[in-house]
Amino acid sequence: MRDATIQREKLAQAVQILREQDVDCWLTFVRETEHNADPALPLISDSNVTWHTALIVTQKGERIVIVGRYEAENFKRMGCWDEVISYDQSIQPALLSVLERLAPRQIALNYSESDTAADGLSHGMYLTLQRYLQGKPYELISAERILNPLRGRKTPTEVARIRAAVRLTEQIIDAVTATLKVGMTERQIADFIHAEMRRHGVVPSWDAGHCPTVTCGAESPVGHVSPSDQYAVKAGELVRIDLGVILDEYISDMQRVWYVQPSGESEIPAPVRHAFDSVRAAIEAAAAALKVGVEGWRVDEAARRTIVERGYPEYQHAVGHGIGRTVHDGATLLGPRWERYGNTPYGIVEAGNCFTLELGVHVPNYGLVSLEEDVLVTESGLEWLGAPQTDLIVVKA
Helix, strand or coil: CCCCHHHHHHHHHHHHHHHHHCCCEEEEEECCCCCCCCCCHHHHCCCCCCCCEEEEEECCCCEEEEEEHHHHHHHHHHCCCCEEEEECCCCHHHHHHHHHHHCCCEEEECCCCCCHHHCCCCHHHHHHHHHHCCCCCCEEEECHHHHHHHHHCCCHHHHHHHHHHHHHHHHHHHHHHHHCCCCCEHHHHHHHHHHHHHHHCCEECCCCCCCCEEEECCCCCCCCCCCCCCCECCCCCEEEEEECEEECCEECCEEEEEEEECCCCCCCCHHHHHHHHHHHHHHHHHHHHCCCCCEHHHHHHHHHHHHHHCCCCCCCCCCECECCCCCCCCCCCECCCCHHHCCHHHCECCCCCEEEEEEEEEECCCEEEEEEEEEEEECCEEEECCCCCCCCEEEEC
16 A cells, blocks of 8 residues: 555645635546646545546545545545545536535635646536536635645655755765766766666656756756757866756755866856856845745845846746645745736745745856755745755866
8 A cells, every 4th residue: 555644644734724715625626647637636646546536625624535436445545535435427426415415615626827736627627517516506716725835835744755855866966076077968967867866766857858957068058958969068167957856756956056177277267256156145035035924026036136236137937936746836936926927926935835946147158057956944934955055066177
C-alpha cells in the first residue's frame, strides 16, 4: 500500500479552508486522469482514476469519494476517506444521492481564469456536471479560493520533501563545480547533470530537454532554451545553470552562476562583480519583503525597484513562483500586476508557502548573471531551504 500521508494532511487542510472560506462543498470531478489530469487530484488521491470519479469534501468534515467499481479498493486502502461508493453504469445516481443528502448551497469546482493549478476541470466534464445537476438548487463556483491555500500552505511532510530535493540539487551543483572546465559545451554540461540525476535515482523538475538550462557566455540565448553544442565554456566568461529534481514527488528549482577565471587574473571584472552584487541585492530585497500577509506583487516590486536602481532593465517575469509538486505550483505569485498573470499577484503570502526568488541580468561580453533560491515562509520570517549563493563560484581556467 502506498503512503497516503500527504493526502491525509491535505484533506484535513481542505476541511479547515472550507470553513475559513464558508464554502459548503468542494468537488473534484475527473476521469481518465492518466492523460487528462487535474492538478488537484494528487493532493487528495494517491492514484489515478479511469471512470468518472467524484471526490467530495465538505465544511462539516465529510470526505466522500464516488468511483468506478474496480478502483474503489484503492481509496479504501488510503484510509482517509469516510465513505467510498462504487458504481458500474453511471456515476449520476450516486452523485445526485450524495449531494441531496449533503444539501450544499455552493459547490466549488476546479476552474480558474488566473491559476492553472486550480483549473483542472475539463470543459467536457463541466458540461457533464451541468447536465447531471440541471434543475438542482446548487450554486457552482470556482474552487480557486480553496485550492490556492490548499496548494500554497505546505504541510510539514511537504516541506521536508522539498528540503530534501534542494539538498540533493546542491550536491549536483557541487559536482558540476568540480567538473566544469574550459571547452565543455552546454550539452556536455547538461549530459553530466542528467547522469548525476540518474545516479541519485531522480528525474528533472521539468522537461528534460531544457532541465537543466545551461547558458555559456554572452552569445548563448536566454530563456527556456535547450542546451546546445554551439556554445562552450570559455575563460573570462560566465556559466549559468537552471536546474531542479523531483524527489519523492516534490521538486527543487535553483539557478547558480560560475565565473571562469583566466590564468593570471586575480580579481572579478568590475561589470561582472556589479551585476552579481545587484542581482543578490534584488533577491535580498524580495526576501525582506516576503512576509505573512503581504500581497505577492509587493515582493516583486521590491526586487524590481532594486535592480532598476542599480542601472539594469526590468526583468520580464515574476521574481518568484510557488514550488511543491510542480515547478510552477500555483497559488500566490510573486509577480507584477500584469494582465497575463490574472489575479495571482494579488494573492496573500501565508505561512507554509514555498517560493523561488529569481532574477538575472545580462553582462555584455561575459554572459548571464542569474540566481534562484528556494525559500519557506514562516510566521517568524523567511527560511532559505538551501544555502543561498552569496558570491560568484570561481572556476580556474
